[in-house]
Amino acid sequence: MSAKIVVAGAGHGGIAAAALLARKGYDVTLVEQHEEAALGYDWRDCIQLYCFEETGLEPPPESELEPLYNLAYFNPRKTVCIPPRRERSSVSMFIERKYLVRHLLRLAGESGVRLRFSCRAESAVMNGTRVVGLKTADGVLPCDLLIDAAGMDSPVRRSLPDSCGIQREISRSDTLYTYRALFEDTGESADMPIYCAYFYHCGNKGFNWVFRDGTYIDVLVGSVGGITPQIVENALSDFRADHPYLGQNLLRGGAYSKIPLRRTLPQFVCDGYAAIGDSAVMIEPLSGSGLTMSIRSAAYLCSAVEAAKTFSRAELWAYEEAYFRRSLHTILHDDALKDVMMQMGEKNMDAMFEKKVITTKELNGGKQTASDMWHKAIGVLTTPSVAPALLRMVRRGRIEPRVIRSLPHEYDAARVAEWQRAYVRY
Ligand SMILES: Cc1cc2nc3c(=O)[nH]c(=O)nc-3n(C[C@H](O)[C@H](O)[C@H](O)COP(=O)(O)OP(=O)(O)OC[C@H]3O[C@@H](n4cnc5c(N)ncnc54)[C@H](O)[C@@H]3O)c2cc1C
Structure with a gap:
């Protein structure tokens, strides 16, 4: 049977x-x-x-x-826009x-x-x-x-x-609370990338976006730890100032939901x-x-x-x-980067964008040159308040290979428990 x-x-x-x-x-x-x-x-x-x-x-x-377009990223006070390396995603x-x-x-x-x-x-x-x-x-x-x-x-x-x-x-601090809605496109023009993503938008710890996709204006408001209608309203009115094509009429969605944001x-x-x-x-x-x-x-x-x-x-x-064999490297890397972005706060994030510490290569991938590293060193040295978050990330980068290597191939209760402790401590 x-x-x-x-x-x-x-x-x-x-x-x-x-x-x-x-x-x-x-x-x-x-x-x-x-x-x-x-x-x-x-x-x-x-x-x-x-x-x-x-x-x-x-x-x-x-x-x-x-097709999916790639994102352009803005810092909290919107002084820097990091454009996508390629307009369209080749994999998604x-x-x-x-x-x-x-x-x-x-x-x-x-x-x-x-x-x-x-x-x-x-x-x-x-x-x-x-x-x-x-x-x-x-x-x-x-x-x-x-x-x-x-x-x-x-x-x-x-x-x-x-x-x-x-x-x-799953704790609240490990959860991104979201509002997602598709609004009418007013047809107005504005010189903005097609998909715009914002960190700490309107002072809120999280990640928001506005996509103009030809049919709708797709808005996401994502807030770590909790979301209120006021947070959504603030984001929408700020978006309407920068993206005049974002209409008032809600056509689809308009729902609150959640995404786990942890390893x-x-x-x-x-x-x-x-x-x-x-x-x-x-x-x-x-x-x-x-x-x-x-x-x-x-x-x-x-x-x-x-x-x-x-x-x-x-x-x-x-x-x-x-x-874990397939996903561990990406999970650990993403988790370390997420933590550093969440811990550094709004002002440090502005400094990191403006001083070219966070560039298209951090957000879209790419090989760092000696000149990139020079900008990063100067940027970090002149922003001491960001040091604790970055040092934690460096420490995690150093132990990452050990966590990956120690994943047991075969089940052995003691070795699996030891690996889990290393993974949790990471
Ligand atoms: C705004 C937003 C945007 C997202 N964008 C993307 C994206 O672009 N790409 C991507 O890969 N992921 C995206 N995600 C994440 C994605 O939705 C989830 O990671 C994905 O759906 C995997 O979750 P799941 O299928 O395991 O669970 P879910 O999608 O949560 O499904 C769980 C199912 O279980 C059912 N259920 C729950 N409780 C019970 C119960 N007691 N009894 C019976 N049934 C029950 C639910 O009704 C539901 O049908 C997004 C999430 C949100 C909120």
Whole structure:
């Protein structure tokens, strides 16, 4: 008899894993709290299509994809604009979120996954330290493996006892609170890049943007630790002064939501349980990419499940290992850069842009020259208040290779625990 797998939540990685596992003959049920029509945000987001290649799942058709332009970055007081190195992204595409979820659900349904909508997952069902089922509002679903794809606030992850070793809460300071809306384009002209991104916009710790994409003016207000309607209003009125094409009429979106802004949880599996996507915080802490990372991870999870007999923590280590082996360098690098940008504060950030310490090469990549390094040294030496944040980043840069090297290939409880301590301390 094939093993029973239950997926809690129609998170992107969870749907992808459900489809792959059903194709391998597992008995898979996916439980989602909302109706199918309500799933997915009312806007487009960027995705890197290689995640479909890596999983072997059929990608969305080209007709559903649109080109993505690269960002121009502004410092808080808007005295410096760092333009993109190339106008269009060569790796990422825009896709409607509702379409993407529908596409994945269609693949899952066609692969034999039982899809149960309007059914709320409540908690994991435990037998000692092992997860043996999912408690839903409609009753208990027993299973051999529970895949948690219920997002960053997953009630399933939150219900796990300490003995599972998985962090339950994502703190407010590790969360970007967002408002996203598509407004009418007034048609007015202004000499601004197509996609403009702002750090500490209007004095608020976070990241905002205005995109003029031909149909809508796409606005994101992202604020670390919390957001209020006043923060959104301030950002919109400042944007309207610089981007006169940003109209008053809200056409789509207009929703508040959240993005985890920290490195992936140090452990996201235990006996009978594996988290995927935002429930495990599978994102790059600066650039995001949660969609790509969660869909890509479905392939790692599927391989580990196929090789497993009892879905124990030791067997599921192959999933964690494959995920970290592939993503660790980017996660650590992004996390260090995010921390330095958050800690330095508005005034230091202005100084770093104006003194060419933060340049297109930090934000878009590129080889540093001797002249670049000279500007950076002078910039830092003449801004002593930025030193603590930068020194921490240098220290982290020095230990990064050690954290990557010490990731155990095979499961060994003591070595995995030691690696986790190094990863958490980083
Ligand atoms: C404004 C904004 C812009 C973003 N832009 C991008 C971008 O451009 N590119 C990118 O890659 N990522 C982007 N992200 C991040 C991206 O949305 C996530 O990283 C990605 O969706 C992965 O999360 P997930 O699929 O695991 O979980 P989610 O998308 O949160 O899905 C979780 C699912 O679980 C369901 N669920 C939750 N609780 C329960 C329950 N109790 N019972 C049953 N079901 C439940 C939910 O209804 C939902 O369907 C953006 C996020 C925001 C907020």
